[in-house]
Amino acid sequence: MRFFACLLLCGMTSLGAAEERVLSAAETAYAKGDYAAAVEQWSDEARRDGVSSGLLSALGNAEWRLGRKGRAMVCWERALLLDPREPVALAGIRHALAAGGTERPVPTWAETYAAILTEDTWILLATACFWVATLCVVVPRLRRRSASEWNHRTRVLALTLLVLCAPGLWGGRSLSARAVVRKAEVSLRLTPTLFGEPLNGVTEGDVVRTDRPLNGHVRVTTANGKTGWLRAGEIELIRGATLPIDFDQKAAP
């Protein structure tokens, strides 16, 4: 009884603390409309303490408010890789698709399935299932004893989970292999060359599926199924839990 009372007290205390949480300087700046300051402070926080899905989503919101669609989409997509149900990132991407003029490939069934868990969780789960199944097979042989009933059940369960992990792994790989167009008004090229014939226009913030790289270009497929080549410096891969790359920092004003 005392134990449950303690638990209840701890829960109430944490709820109270959450309600009384003081807004950070970045949140205050965001609320005041000083999105540049919010971006700076959230970026500093991410560099100092590491990223989280919430932080990346908030950063995406501030970047979007500053009109930097590419950086915002990278932040939101990376937040979804960390937490596929992050509400701020999902809302941001919905807003970008509905009103922001960006395009994103429709997820395949494997990608939708993979979004149940993060890519790393799928890998860890599949690895654990593999080892359990392997040990269930190997250990009785090493001990020169016949497998028990429990061994058989565990083996079947592990193998079933391993099979169920396969589409999740495939979908996770496919999700993280997408990229966001970071340059405004670039053209999809027919060939991976400097003077490749322009095929179709893509714009900053569009999400594309990536394929193999060649000659400083990457073969991509856009949301409407057009396939062509973009320069490697025009896109940023979603894979990786970091802040977006500063593509335009070196450029002369």
Added chain:
Amino acid sequence: MRRFLASTVLLLLGLLARAEDRVSWEITPRITAPGQPFRLQIMVESDVLLGGAQQVDKEIRPPRGMALRLSGQLVRPDSNEATLNFSGVAPDQEGEYVIPSFTLRFARKLIPVTPIKLIVSKSVAYRRTTQARAELVLPERTFYVGELIRGAIHLRGGDDETVVASFGLESVAEGFTLAVTADRQPLSTELGQGLRTSFELTPIREGTSELSLRGTMLIHNADTPAFSNSNRDRPFTFRRKLVVEHVPERGRPADWTGAIGAFSAEAVQVSKDRPEVGEPIRLRAILTGTGNLDRLIPPEIPGNESWDILPATERRRQAEEQRFFVYTLVPRLPGKLLTPALRFSTFDPLTKQFSRIEFKPIEVTVTGNAPAQVDLVTADPAAPVGAKPQVAAGLAAPAPQRGAPLFRGAPTLSLASSTAFWSGNGLLLTGLLALTGAALYLGYLAAHPEIRRRRRARSILRTALREAASARLRGDRAAFAKSAVRALQVGAAALLDAEEEAMTQGDLERALPGVPRPLLDKLFERAYGERFAEGPGAAGPPDEDETLELLRRLQSLL
């Protein structure tokens, strides 16, 4: 006749003889002080009519720091002599300077000029302020790409000379754009008599570049009469190495859009402070300071629920060191509204620090009534008829603290790309496979003991063969027989699955059918005969070759 022929030959020899061009030069004064003007005169005498020299300024390459210009040439159309006058200014550093050899291009002949040496020494008495001189005014520091650098050339008169005019300003500035903003303006009173030419430099790429400026000033000597035409020209040249870098990435704010300089927010003005709902008003933010004002990108102000905001162009001319940012604001709601705040970051090249410029909002009273509903979504004209318009859901309120603690500080590399993860798993799998293989192998050996026994027998047989061969060489027949019998017993025991010590000649006959019994008897007697009482005895020693052949046969059976 003889005299006529002699004089003709002499005349022909005179015509055929190769005439030499004579070139001499003179520098006045012979030794100059640093920065002192000098005159260079080159006299040419040739065998042909010379005429005027062409493109002399392009041929001559004065050494670094020296200004030199062709100021005139004396030629007569019917003469084979020419005199070229150059005016120059000695370099500021002491030393010997050599003008490299060059070629004078006359209409009918090219005449080379040997290198010319100028000695600059501080021992020469020279007061710089007496004569007209040129000075370059340019800050000495690291510059930044996109920065606006203001510089000037001061052509200052001296006590004895005044600067009348200047002309021919040429610039070579790789990696810069150069624009002359004011030419031949009078100098300020504290600098004295003279002219000033102002220019603006903008670096366009990083690295070390050289700025080269040269021109000519026209000077008048104060001692000459007022109405005489005694103006002289004097060249000037400047070469300066400039180091250009990009604005540092470290600490660069997200809203920095290229502003480099020292700026301040002067004022914010609105065209009307009591507009109606929906009535556009003009917001003008005035930025002042020194820097690349013209290259600034106007900061974007996003619209909100109170204002619709459109960028606008300013009709008024902008003054120097002032920039207007103009926006059209359309109020959406009545009441007392604050204009949107305007912020952006700047970089000060002197302090090398970023700073934030902020134009404070001002209050505007909006009259009228609010519309029933403010529709934030505009219709897409390209949408098909009857299609449902997409509703802009808007951004959710950020919650940066959200996220499981597990994900805080998530590694930048996913497991799929982690070499350590996959190599660790691979090593574990390899170890497990090796362990399983070893266990299976040992189990197989345990189930088939004859494998180990035969392997041991083969090993002993090989050793016995070596020992027997060795004993045979030594002539030790007893050792030979012991080795052979031991090998035969071990081999036969492995074949018959029996104890090796118990193997007799009969057992060997079973293991090796057809083996000669007398040979075995002789071997056993030789090997173990000493343990027992002396028997009838075998006839002679065993055949050693036959014994070795027997051992090899046994070895092949194992």
